[in-house]
Amino acid sequence: MATITKRRWVNKSGDHEAWTVAWTDASGKRHRNQFERKREAEAHRTEVTHQVAAGTFRADAASTTVDDAVKDYLNLLAGRRDRGEHVTEHYFRTVEGQLRNYVAPTEEHRAKQPEKTRIIFEGGVGPVKLSQCTAKVIGDFRDRLRDAGVGVVTTRRIIGSLSRALQNAVGNDLLAANPASNIRVTGKRGEGSKKVVPPSKADLAAALAQATGSLAIRMRLSASAGVRASELYALRWKHVAFNAGELTVDGRVDAYKNEDTTKSTAGLRQVPLSSAMLAELRKWKEAANKSEADDLVFPNSKGGFLDHKNILKRDFRPLLATTAAKAKEGGKKFKPFNWHALRHFAISTWIEAGLQPKTVQTFAGHSSLAVTMSRYAHLFPSDSHRNVMDQISTSIFGDGAQMAHDSVKAL
Numbered sequence: 144m145a146t147i148t149k150r151r152w153v154n155k156s157g158d159h160e161a162w163t164v165a166w167t168d169a170s171g172k173r174h175r176n177q178f179e180r181k182r183e184a185e186a187h188r189t190e191v192t193h194q195v196a197a198g199t200f201r202a203d204a205a206s207t208t209v210d211d212a213v214k215d216y217l218n219l220l221a222g223r224r225d226r227g228e229h230v231t232e233h234y235f236r237t238v239e240g241q242l243r244n245y246v247a248p249t250e251e252h253r254a255k256q257p258e259k260t261r262i263i264f265e266g267g268v269g270p271v272k273l274s275q276c277t278a279k280v281i282g283d284f285r286d287r288l289r290d291a292g293v294g295v296v297t298t299r300r301i302i303g304s305l306s307r308a309l310q311n312a313v314g315n316d317l318l319a320a321n322p323a324s325n326i327r328v329t330g331k332r333g334e335g336s337k338k339v340v341p342p343s344k345a346d347l348a349a350a351l352a353q354a355t356g357s358l359a360i361r362m363r364l365s366a367s368a369g370v371r372a373s374e375l376y377a378l379r380w381k382h383v384a385f386n387a388g389e390l391t392v393d394g395r396v397d398a399y400k401n402e403d404t405t406k407s408t409a410g411l412r413q414v415p416l417s418s419a420m421l422a423e424l425r426k427w428k429e430a431a432n433k434s435e436a437d438d439l440v441f442p443n444s445k446g447g448f449l450d451h452k453n454i455l456k457r458d459f460r461p462l463l464a465t466t467a468a469k470a471k472e473g474g475k476k477f478k479p480f481n482w483h484a485l486r487h488f489a490i491s492t493w494i495e496a497g498l499q500p501k502t503v504q505t506f507a508g509h510s511s512l513a514v515t516m517s518r519y520a521h522l523f524p525s526d527s528h529r530n531v532m533d534q535i536s537t538s539i540f541g542d543g544a545q546m547a548h549d550s551v552k553a554l
Contacts, residue, residue, distance in 0.1 A: 145188040147181075164188050190274070207317050209276055209308075210247040210269035215315065216308035217242065233397035241304040245288065264291060268305075273318050281305070281323045295330035302326050339518050341487040342480040349477055350466045358458050360427055361441055362485060364390075368414045369489035369507055371395065372482055376449045377402055381436035383424055389413045392508060400448045410508040455482060494522045 151160045162184035165175045178184040217239055223230040243252040244262040247269030253261055266287035271280060281302070288298045306323035313321050347366060354362055365375060373395035382391040393411050396402050405411055416424075428434045433446065443449050463479045470477035486507075493503050500523065504515040 145192050147184050147188055149181075150177075207273045207312075208269060209271045209273065209305075210249075212273065212312040212317065213242045213247045213269070213305075213308050216311045219311060229403075231397050231401045231403050232399040233401065236399075238304050238307075241301045242308060245293070245301050246284075246305050246308070264288075266291065273312060276309070276318075276322050278322045278326065281326050285326055285328060289328075289330075295328055299328045302328060338521055339484075339487045341491040341522075342484050343478070346478050346480065347485075347488055349470060349475075350462060350480075353462055353466045353469065357427075357441055358454075358462065360423060363423065364420060365482070365485035366488045367417060367420050367492075369486045369493075370414070371486060372451050372454075373397060374405065374410075376439075376441060376451070378440040379437055380428060380434055380440055383416075383421075383428075383440065385421055385425060388418070388421060389415050396448045398451065400450070402448070405508065409504075409510045412505060412508045414506050451482075490519055491522055494519060 146165050148163050148165070149160060150163055151158065153159070162178045162181050163175055164178070164184050165173065167173050176184075217235075220230050220235050220238060224232060224235045239252075243249055245264050246267055248264060248267050249269075253263070256262070266284065268276070268280060268284045284305075285298060285302055288301060289295075293301070302323060306321060306326070309318060309321045309323050312318045351359060351362060361375060364370065365372070368390050370378070370390070370392055374392050376396040377394040378390075378392075382393070384391065391413050393405060394402055395405055395410075424440075427440075431438070433442070439446070439448070441449060459482055467477045467479060490503060490507050493506060498506070500515060501512060503519065504512050507515060509515045
């Protein structure tokens with residue numbers, strides 16, 4: 144049972160008083176905390192009494208902050224990264240950015256960012272003691288993120304990183320339970336939707352007409368096999384099965400040129416290639432300086448991985464600018480697109496060709512069918528759905544439903 148006592152004393156600065164909360168935890172250890180105000184002491188007594196009774200009291204939680212938990216978690220990730228334990232440099236920096244830009248910002252981290260892209264968010268929870276870090280505190284933090292204009296998807300990722308940091312604190316016996324584990328992030332209907340609009344065939348054809356060499360082949364492969372840029376740069380000749388007519392995707396290269404497995408288990412896949420694409424790849428292989436099984440299909444000048452940022456800056460964006468200028472000269476319109484849109488184009492052609500959603504998911508390497516449908520459902524033909532319903536209706540009502548459908552078409 145926690146008790147509160149009042150203490151008074153006099154010194155040169157005058158009369159003083161404070162309120163002391165004393166209690167014994169489940170292990171028999173005595174604790175004392177002092178507060179300036181009685182209501183603070185009473186609130187603390189209620190809290191520790193509940194924690195001791197529920198077996199969730201952790202002595203270090205009163206002196207350990209969320210910032211400390213974040214620091215411990217980042218140190219853990221850094222160690223795993225350095226040992227090559229499934230933590231890439233890209234993943235580490237992404238999580239570090241989420242935690243240090245939003246959860247527990249530090250001036251040191253901000254100073255490392257370019258001024259133009261520096262993120263200033265003052266609603267973090269870094270100073271909060273773990274003993275005070277409740278689900279409400281995390282929920283309020285989530286709401287501050289949303290009020291600051293942070294999107295649904297980004298907010299979910301930030302809360303996810305915070306949850307993993309707090310779960311690590313649980314593992315270190317600093318917390319009894321993770322207060323962020325059940326926090327949900329919701330938005331308005333359609334908010335955070337990732338429905339895509341692929342480039343038109345005319346725009347892609349116009350860009351390809353200006354592309355040459357390795358850039359042209361990489362663009363055509365991306366626009367037909369739907370490989371991500373990170374997957375494209377990891378391709379080796381052993382991944383191209385000329386006889387079977389398919390491409391195996393089983394790895395990727397991150398922004399820091401570290402090779403790793405695909406984003407998810409579903410990313411491990413085989414994608415069929417057209418005869419034309421196979422012929423172009425065969426010709427490219429014959430002209431390559433190195434074409435052994437473990438050699439890269441698209442190496443840089445030194446035989447290493449290509450740098451995507453350099454590709455965009457030096458090759459792809461100038462290509463789009465040239466294509467736009469050519470189109471303007473000819474009195475035509477050209478809508479520029481980003482590199483990832485080549486993947487969207489490939490997936491849109493699979494849908495147009497009539498592949499089933501599950502097949503599209505497999506070829507695209509999406510982690511679930513829900514991901515495929517959330518982004519590409521609007522591209523699947525809707526008439527077929529109505530035709531199916533008409534067939535069902537006809538079996539029940541005879542030809543009346545089909546006649547009604549035909550009459551609508553005639554309008």
